[in-house]
Amino acid sequence: MGRLTPIDTTYFKDERAGDFTVIGSAVQRSDARGHVTGRTLFFEDLTPPGLTHVKIHRSTRHHARIDRVDVSGALEVPGVLRVITHEDVPNNWYVVLRLIGVGPDDEPVLAEDRVLYRGEPIVAVVAETEEAAREGAARVVVDYTDLPAVLDVEAALADGAPIIKQAGTNHFVYEGHPCRRIRFGDVERGFAEADRIIEGRYSSSPIEHAPVEPTGCIVVPQGDGRLRIHSNTQAAFFTLDNTALILGVPPTSLRVVGGTVGGGFGGKVDVIVEPLACLAAMLTGRPAKYVYSRAEEMQVSSTRAAEHIHIKDGVMDDGRIVARQVTLYVDAGAYSRHSPYGTTKAAAHMPGPYTIPNVHVDCYCVYTNRTPSSAMRGFGVTIGDFALESHMDHVARELGMDPLRLRLKNAYRDGDMKAHRKIASGTALVEVIQSAADLVGHDLPPEYRAMSSAERPEG
């Protein structure tokens, strides 16, 4: 199979020896035969003898105090073996980010005295059949006292907003600061010197990964006392470590069998189902399956965070951007999961691949009473890029300028100091834009054609 377009190696000629031999050629996927014959094994393709089923009673409220939990109805359902409440969970915290040194622990495995989002798990029911588990979960009774809910990031940070987090703020705290910050140059001076101020507000909704295979696992107790976890996790070792911490057992007592994921996209990085399935297996001595229904997958599995992004640019009439201020709000939903990290990634991505002498960025990781958001394909970056590049187009329109020329003029060059005080290298952005223009037949004048990532034109 021939290449669609020749590979231009000139830019990296001093960095790469030899030729590309795989890119552009057809290589059969190693897993394709298994996929087309139905022989690829996904976690749910296992049916161990004596398998039990876990279903969850979930919060029906966005934000409420739990006054009473009555599980007696569940225990009366024929086939129900156990109910699991927070009291049964040895260390009742999801600790996903503790493994990379981020705290505090903020999310209970099963709710204790309050719920912070609709769908939050409160009681797990283990039963002989899926139907019995479902019926048992439906028969759990929870009494609530509703508390005021916050469903918007900017409302959550407004004066007088109800504080929903026990840490005392509706935002994550970054080394004493309410947001992840970038300060470079003097953005106010930049605005004062600019010919034009061009602002834009951008926002996105939560996005569900919607893998065709729902999140789930099957845990099988082994003869040697270990638990074998068959999971569709995208992060086997995260799962192993977090589950061990929650169960209060050494990691060596668990074994994760993974590797086959029926669509993940980042949605199967949180460690949600494994700890409860392990607990069910430990408490019953039998294999246990916990898999989301489609409705659960859509409602309670993490989403890509909704974001609000405000961009204010100081722009010269010739197209140079001399100052950029970005205020970005990541909607973490009710709990941190990977969002404090995602917000840091968002800050690291600003102000985009442009060299701007004055930059001021505030990225807030905000808690609301919505489904927790977490990892998804370039999280923290993708929505930021949507805002940045939409704004570049907006600036180009305001100036009456070709949007590609605006980008070429501002594109970072090798050797430029970035707002994070790192020297840019291997940028190649100028060349990529030039090649893209060629591919779509977009004319560029000679001075733009002559630009190079290796040097910055004067001016």
Add this chain to the structure above:
Amino acid sequence: MPSTIVTLKLNGTERELIARPSTTLLSALRDTFGLTGAKRGCAQGGCGSCTVLLDGRPAVSCLIPVVTVDGCAVETVEGLADGDRLDDVQQAFVDHFATQCGFCTPGMIMSATALLNREPAPTRQDVTEAICGNVCRCTGYEPIVTAVLSAAESRRDGAAEGRHDSAAERRHDGAGERHRDAAAPLSGKAAG
């Protein structure tokens, strides 16, 4: 809860199972017969990953109480290959990178197979319509559509060359006849 003995002609072989009223065809295939190619993606008939052929027609097996299809012919992805030899649709999916995570693939292939059994020379639009009930979240569908069109072409070429394809013949007889019988004119028994 009375259980019933159900007989299926499963990938060409008579098989029996003892089924509860709530047992779906999908669960019978996966849990009783170990045919785990059909997947449970939604249990709502919405994702198509459990698609099998029921009397020659594509059907979401998650929405069928298995006792209601007693005596029917059921074909699953496991019945397509002839030993190690993939059938045309399977081979085309391999060749055209029409799989990624693989979870939708068996259902997608069964929908495609149903189409090609009825329409040997489908248009791109025919393929799109045939797989509109099969959700793929990874590939973006284009390689799948290309694979199905390519499979149709190679089947036609194979037929022109008189190649013997026992799997394809098995699909073309029996099941299709049964389907036409079922849609026969009304008997008038309760027509009043």
Add this chain to the structure above:
Amino acid sequence: MLISVEMPDSAEAAHASLQAGAVPLGGGTHLLTRMNDEAGPDLRVVSLRKAGLRGIDVDGDTVTLGAATTLADLEDDPRLGYLAGCVRSIASPPVRTLATVAGNLFVPQPYGDLAAALLALDAELDVLGTAGLRRERLERVVADGLPEGELVTRIRFTAPAPGTFRFHKASRRRLNSGSIVTVAARLTVEDGLVGDVRLVLGGLSRRLLRAAGAERVLRGAPLTAEVVAEAAGADVIEPFDDAYASAWYRARVYPVHLRRALLGA
């Protein structure tokens, strides 16, 4: 959960089971979605699959569909070509293999597109009740429902004359999507003026809606953009929010889709 599935071999036997408290199971494409996911009281169902209710008769211009005829059967029948666009707009092939004609009459909006078409064709039903078989207009059944325990056995309608049946459905995706707005109409035009017209709307109310106001505007009027625009304002619609569209959006685009249904553009 399902605690029993009966498989009667006649409509009478099915009716007897319904009288004993079971609920009818057509293709299962609505009922099973709930059984698979939701807790609930024990349920006994009567499958109509082998009750002799599947088949299509065309006698002159009278068409009779067995209640358990599948949507796939309709799709396959060249005599029902005028329904093909409607049927193929419903769900997907692996669902249409199962879904039945009578089932479609009783699914909640925004589904039931075939019911919209059959209502536009002024279909009548054979209903088996305790007093035996009787005929009911579909229009009455759509409005009032049927008493529990009764069984639809046949759907009968007069085939529309060529070119007189219109079906147009707006949806989020071109294929396999619930309706945002469905328009089904039987309409004749004589000497440039609308003659007979029956107009049915889906997606614009919790039940299928006979657009009597629009019919009055159209009847005897030229089929022009102005007249159709006036017709679009002549009925009280009560659209709803769901995952496919908001009530606001449905109301907003209804005139556009009425125009597309009647004028083709």
